[in-house]
Each structure stands twice: as C-alpha cells, then as structure tokens.
Amino acid sequence: MTGKTSPRRLEAGELELGGGLEVLLAAALEGMPAGARLEVLTPSRSTALELPSWARAAGHEAVGERTASGGPHAVEIERSPFARVLAEPLPARGRGPRLRDGELHTADLRPPAEVPAHVAAVAGLTPLGAVAERGAPAFRWKLNERDAIWADDVSELTEQASAAQWDASRDIPWEAARGLPDFLERAVSQVMTFIAQNEYAALYVPAGFLADVNPAYPEMLMWLSSHVHDEARHVEVFTKRSLIGGQPGYALAATELSLHTLLDERDFSGAALLLNVLGEGTFLDLLRFVEHHAPDAATRAAAALAHRDEVRHVHFGISHIRRHIAADPDQKAALIGAAERRAAKLTEMSGLSPLLTEGLTVMAAGSLQPAELARGATDVRTLMRTMEGNRIKRLGAAGFDARDSQHLSDLHTPNLM
C-alpha cells in the first residue's frame, strides 16, 4: 500500500455492506478530498472481498488489500473525484427560522426581501432553502414573476386558512334544515343552488392558476391550494343544503354564462380582480344576507362558515391588486380592460335572475303574506345597494380612484359573481 499521506482509518466492527457499513463509509468519504485514502478494517473476510466492488460502484477506487496474520482485513479506498450530488455544497448550518410561542409560521420561513422578484421558468420542484441538483428535467412554469401573483400577507392568509378549516358533514346542524314548508324550502334551495353553482367557478379559477405557479413561490402554492380547498367545501356545503330538504333548484343558464366569462380570464391579476375583489366581495354581502335571513340553523351555519373563508379570499384579492398596481401603475388600465372585456361578453344578460331575487325575497319574508313579502323585497333592494357600496369601497382599498371604482362596479356582472 502506498499513499502520499497516511490514510484515515475506519473500523467496520461487525457491520457489513448492506447492513449499515455503507452508511459509515459514505459519511467518512463524504468529508474527504478527492484522492484521499480511507483504510477500512473489518474482521469479516466476506466484507473485505466485497469492499472493492462497493467502492467501484460508488465511483471510488480500491487501491490496496491486505490481511495481517491473525489481524483484521484491511481494504484501502481512494476517494472518488466525482461529486456525489451535482450541486453547490450545502450551506453551513444556520439557526433555522424563528418560532412564535413554539409555532412555526409560514411567514417566518424567509424574510419578504428574500422572495425573488423573478425565478427561472425551468426551475424544479425544489423546496425552500434546498440546493437543487443539476441535470433534472426542465419544467416550463408560466407564473415566474413575484409581482404578477404576490400579496404581502399571503403567508399570514395561508396560516389563517389552515387554522380555519371546517367540516361540511359534521359542523352543520343538518337536522335543523328538515321540515321547512314547501314554498320556503323551494326558495332556500334555489338560493343554495345558485351559490353552489358560483362556488364551482370560484374553485376552477384558482385551480387553473395553481399548476402554473413556479415552485420557488411555495407560499403562493399553499395559498391557492387553500383557496381551492375552501371552494370545494363551499360547493359541498351548499350542494348539501340544496339537497337536504328534498327539493332541488335550477342551475340557471344566465349564471352559467356569467361564470363562463369569469373562467375565460387567463391573467392572474385580471382574475383576482374579477373573482376575489368583485365576485367574492359581492358574495360577502350575499352570504351575510343569507346568514341573517336563513329560516333554519343549517343554512345559517353554512353561510356563516363560507363567509369566514370568503373574507380571506377577498382580502387576498385586494392586497394583491393594490401591490400589483403600486408596482406598475400601467396595470390599472389593463385591469379595467379585463373588466370591460368581460362586461362586453355579458351584454345579453339582462339582470339578476328573477328566480334568485324571488328566492331571496321569500327567504327574507319567511312567508307568502303580502306584508312580509313587501318587507322581504325591501331587504333585497337594500342588499343590492349594500353590495354596490361595498364593492366601490373594496375597489378603493385595492387602489382605484373613485371614478374608476364606480366604473368597475357598474361593469360588474348582474349575476353577482
């Protein structure tokens, strides 16, 4: 055995290849420079006979073997010149992210300044902080610009979404929904069917963008996943409410037309304006109305829980649009353009479906008596005014001036979403 310097020594003890010795060997060789030598001592002749082929398979070289009389077998291995992983070395161990009372929040995984403004479209599925090995197949992500998708509080919103999960099978007092009179069940079911129909669109829109987001923005992936999951539960709960009373409602073609145009929007920010700010924003008022006027506790609970989720979605939309416009004021015109294009496609829509306004009126009245119906109709008119007023406020919060806010609100679909 010849070596420029004396080799490091590793006592294999009773360990064998395939039985843990390979772990010790890899750890020892990992820390050695190319060409350095490791002498492995083993009492097992079998292991000594196998070590050279193990070394070659791992790219190293067995450069000497000997057996001292009565002593252990020794195999000298020269470390491979090849990198085991084709990547930069791992950074030195740091402190790791901070904890808040023992909780590890997504927002604390990296400071906002470290969220890259642009990432390579070909980036791989590399978890935050990980060092990517070269040679992986290239992806072609479409959303690779932070400012095109980001909201400053996206991590906190994701956190809230995780904490606010609920169960549409068990958290709703379903028994309470049984036994409404026919006229009332029919009205409630029509409203529930309408909401469920709209929740489908609220699911498909973020789902359509989810798979385009570059994996370098995991906070966005978590956020959109939570959004999709929320909407799936909304579809679930409002479908269940429409069925529990035994009286299905209509899925209206006019609603479908409106939602179809919403799904046509393929720009992330355009969709955030149309869905999160305008559509879900308007639905906040609708859900509050349903919660207030629900004739049964199940309908009330479904509307309240969905409302809680929609608040997050609307918050994201406002936060994103505000950031988007602040980063590039020219985007304001593009966003207004998206709303105008959608409105142009909806010219054949005359207004909110009479079946829905009638349903809401009966729900609010709780009876078919003229006096109560009149009160119900007044409540629905008030709802429409509230919707418009709040829509304009949200648009203002998103960064539009009063004139643009009024214009955008006027362009909004009569279908509410």
Next chain:
Amino acid sequence: MSRAGAEVRVGAVAYHPRIVTIWEAFLEHFDREGVPTDYILYSNYDRLVEAVLAGDVEVGWNTNTAFVALERRLGGEARILGMRDIDSQFATLIVTRRGAAFGEVGELAGRRLALGSRDSGHAAILPLHYLAEQGLDAASECELVRFDTDLGKHGDTGDSELRVIRAVAEDSADAGALGEPTMAAFRADRVPAVADLEVAWRSPTYYHCNFSALPSLDDALARRWAEALMTMSYDDERMRQAMDLEGVKRWLPGDRAGYESLATAMDKT
C-alpha cells in the same frame, strides 16, 4: 436531426429498454464532440458480432465473450476503442450461505455450485476457468446447477445471477457464482436473497465489455471517436443519468491484457 449521415454506427445489444435511453444521451454527446454517431440495436451478441464482421456497424459494444468470439471469427486482433472503468477490474464472486464459506476451492468438490447463463463470461465461463486454475475441475467434481436464462445476451440482464443467489439462499445450491458489480447492485438494492449470503471467494480480475471494431476501421476516425468517448464526464449533468444506467463513471482506452483468461477458457469449450 437525421442520423443517416452519422460517421460511426455503434451496434449494441438491447438487453433492456434503458439501452435506448443510454444511447439517445450518448448520441448527443458524440454530436457535441463533432463525431456524429448512430446506434443500431440487436437482440443478441451473435447478431452483433455478425454485424461488425459484415460492416453493418463500425463499432460493436461487446461483452468480453462477444469480443473473444469476434476475434476468433476474424482470425486476428480486433481494434479496441474503449471500455468502462468497471470493465478493467471485473471479477467473479462465489457466495455461500452465511457461515458456510469455504477456505480452499477444493472444499467445493461434491457440492452444488450454481452458475449463471452458460454464455456469460462472468457468471459461468470464467468461474469454471479460475476454479480449474486453482485445482478444482468443477464441471466434473461439483454438481453444477445452471441457470441458462436470456441466452444470447451473455448475462447482461442479471436474471441468471438473481436465480443463482436465490438458489443459494434457498439451499438448492451450496455456492453460486456471479459478477462483482451484480453483487454490489443486489446489496445496494437490498435484494432480500443476498442478506444471508457471504462472499467466500473472489476470482482474479479480468476485462469485461469493450467497444471493438475491425482492424480496417479508419485510424483517424477510430481515434476521433475514442477521444470523444473519453471526454464524457460523470460530472456533466447531461450525461450522469445515462452513465449511471450504463454503470460507468469514466471511460478508459482499454487494451487486450485482460481477455487472455477468457480466450483460453473459450478455447477449451
């Protein structure tokens, strides 16, 4: 890009679908090195040797058995253009059940010895040869348990060696021969049958595969192609996967020194 005008056609045996993956990556490497190359696959080494002799391919990616067969047919020396690092230090192991290892090969007399495909240099021909050199005529003194699977592929598939180690593990053989790299791969893959086996014997080293060509291949072309092969780097991320599949970390020029034992062994058969 059409490969119709490739300067070098390499013949290889399609013992596994991954051969296509390997060669598609290798062709890109040869393109980058300016020696446009194509590959043609054969189902067995007899056909590949015929193809080299007939000039259907300029280069054959031959096992040691195929290389010796090629030279026999030539009646002279073929040209060696390169080999893998592992081809230059190949050995055969004989394994037994744990605790049943033998000290001298003579102790195998009267025992059951499992061998891989009879056309495999490393799993059948050479173990018999080296045991004979060390004084054991296994063909007459042992009960041979042969697994002649995938004949024509010279043991490339590893199937017969898997049967060998299972036979030993299940006590339907007392000892079994297989190639060193196959054993290393079984260990790495945690193949259950090897867990209770130990290595009792290792043969002297010999050469395994090589890229071989007829002596008439143009010198300059042969040199350019071999140089292009040698530049292939395991640290090149475009090549690592294909090189892992081919079991090579580094290509070596190769020579004839390590084929004598097999030629001698095949002369006797």
